[in-house]
Amino acid sequence: MIGKTSPSAPYVRKLMLDPLPPPAKASGVSLWLREKLFSSWGNAFLTVIGIGLIWLLVSHFAPWFLHGVWNADSLAACRKTIATTWGEGASGACWAVIRARWNQFIFGFYPAEIYWRPVLTFVLFLLALAPVLFSQLPRRLLWGSLVYPLVAIWLLWGGSVWPVAMIGVGFVIGAVLWRVLVAKNAILAALAAVVVPVLFWLFLTGPIDDLLGKVLPVSIQSVPSRQFGGFLLAIVLGAGGIVMSLPLGIVLALGRRSDMFLVKMFSIGFIEFVRGVPLIALLFVASLLLNYFLPPGTNFDIILRVMILVTLFSAAYIAEVIRGGLAALPRGQYEAADALGLDYWKAQRLIVLPQALKISIPGIVSSFIAMFKDTTLVTFVGLFEPLKSIPDTIRADFAWKGIYWEFFVFVGAIFFIINFGMSRYSMYLERKLKRDNR
């Protein structure tokens, strides 16, 4: 139209005006307020209640937070400082206790002169975790992650290097046997890869340890499990449980969906039993009953016992989550795998599990989070976890008697950060693995 006007038209406007901004009521902050907060009387009411609630919380906690004291050597000193700075009767947090007992919160009763070992283990943990979490990193780094657990065990518990090394050697023997024999006979290879390392661990490691210990004594100060505590203990239990419960959970889930009647029944029985009892009961089994179930005279590490029971507990829940993922997979996927002539394990490994695990990521991560939270229950079998045992220990000191809230806030915040981080990572993973296959 523009530029071509009929000669009879007396006037045609050629200049376009800029659009006017929308009226103030329909834009910007006021629109947002009206739509999101005051769209109706009911909504306005809710908003007022919400603001009231926030005000209540902030007015109670903000002064307490801000008046916090970071430098003091006892609760009384804290209160004195608060009273002198903020006036008599002012409330304030005594963060000094966290500062004073920081090491206890992190390491428990781990010997102070070798704190570098847990710290180094933690740094290595992050390095070993990186290639597992982020697939952009080169895949060769995964070998480091595989070796890491042994290094961590040695660094944390100390002692001679040889027993730990022999565990690794057992795995290497198994892997080598599998590689060599698998071409000839897969079943023989699988059998050999399991049986030979177990025999090696049972009968050969002891003498070899002794021999190597004499010839080449490499050893660092050993730390008994009872001295572990604080977040060190929580993370050891949590990470150990996570690493071991995932494979066990997968096996249990496959067992529960198996065509073989007995395998299925045993899996169902185990899963339902474990899911039916509280974790505390299982922890008591670890601390009180395992001595009955094992050969007379056996007495093995309390952390290991607890970790085994926590692993079994978590594995049952993970198995159910993965079973859901397996059930959600379309039947055609199984049939396609059969049609390709894949055997059971190949079909599971290449077709079924990658998809089923992808579907179950949110549930698996929830189980991990639940398990990390459940590590706090070990306080009831006498281990020094950070939520109850360590604060109780600190309160037993006269200087810090009667201090509660600072511990709750500090420990709660750390648990929140770790668990919230895990759930966010699971969302990232879901987004990354999402394939819109329609």
Next chain:
Amino acid sequence: MTSAPDAPEQGFRLSQLIYDTRYRSLTIQVVVLIAVMAAAGWLVDNTVRNLHALGKDFNFGFLWNRSGYDIAQYLIPYSNDSTHGRAMLVGLLNTVWISVLGCAAATVIGIFVGVLRLSKNWLVARLMTVYVETFRNIPVLLWILVSMAVLTEIAPGPNEYKVNPATGEASASMMLFDSVAFTNRYTAIPSASFGRSLGTIDTPLMPVSVDWVLVFAVLAVSIWANARFRKWADAVQESTGARPTTWWKSILIVLVPVVVVAVALGFRIHEPVLKGFNFVGGTNVSNSFVALWAGLSLYTGAFIAENVRAGILSVSKGQSEAAFALGLRPGRTMSLVILPQALRVIIPPLISQYLNLMKNSSLAIAVGYMDLRGTLGGITLNQTGRELECILLMMLIYLGLSLVISTVMNAFNRKVKLKER
């Protein structure tokens, strides 16, 4: 796996057990069975030998011996002269009681928060998100301990409710029209009694109050009558198209008989009153119970809120739009269209949340509430030294409770499930 008809007939070879798919699963199962039996046999053998070495035997006779310890909270009569078996029963009932109340409170919180989290109100939705994320990511033990600390450290002592003669005011005041008082030792709540009581019947388990039985029986009958009445209204609506007014008649049917019976029995509510150093007249609920209840409900409520939210979100928008197009009002849309479909998604995870709450109630150990773990798995175990019997029995009972809850809830689930064709 039928063989071709012209395949050469061969005798059975041992290698077929592994390579032939007809036999392989059998072989594997036999191997698994042998392995499991061997492991079980090994464990039992170890246990027998260990027990023998310790000079112990395996029997549950101790359950009939005198317990000799007191329990602070009991629902059925109990004294330290009662048996260990009865102590176990007291603990079991306490576990059931806290679980029932906890599930009820958690469900209310969960529905409330789950719906509000979907609110169009930005502020409220954010607040609820903060609540859910905070409670879900921090161990339940912390919430129980925090509740306990709030009650013991912050709540006033009973004597602070006393009116100071000089100022004419008390330093603490009761809540809910002077009916509830939080103190640092207990929470005082009103109790109820009957002025013209019909007495109690003594059963071996517990004395049963005839009054309460009568009240509940009348309530059950009137609820049944109301169901009949509604069915009749439905039938009228089906045949004539007009629904008779039911709401006030329903209320009358349900409430009037109960109120009449209660008044006839002289029903009274006693509010707690401060006398001397303590509250009397009402019921004093121990702080350990209140703390455990609050901690469990708030924690589980956050999980249930997420289930409720997921359930409501799972109903597609087209359903509510279709309901609006049919002319249903928002309330009816919710109750007739969205909720029945959302329940299908909400109930299965709700079952597992109830189970979790029941299992988490064993954290009573942290605040000293005497549940099953506190009696059977706690003091009885320590006094008799029979770890094996006590813990096995305790696990079996928890397992039984889990089975009962999941059976009941699954039956409910089948009832509300959409009937699909």
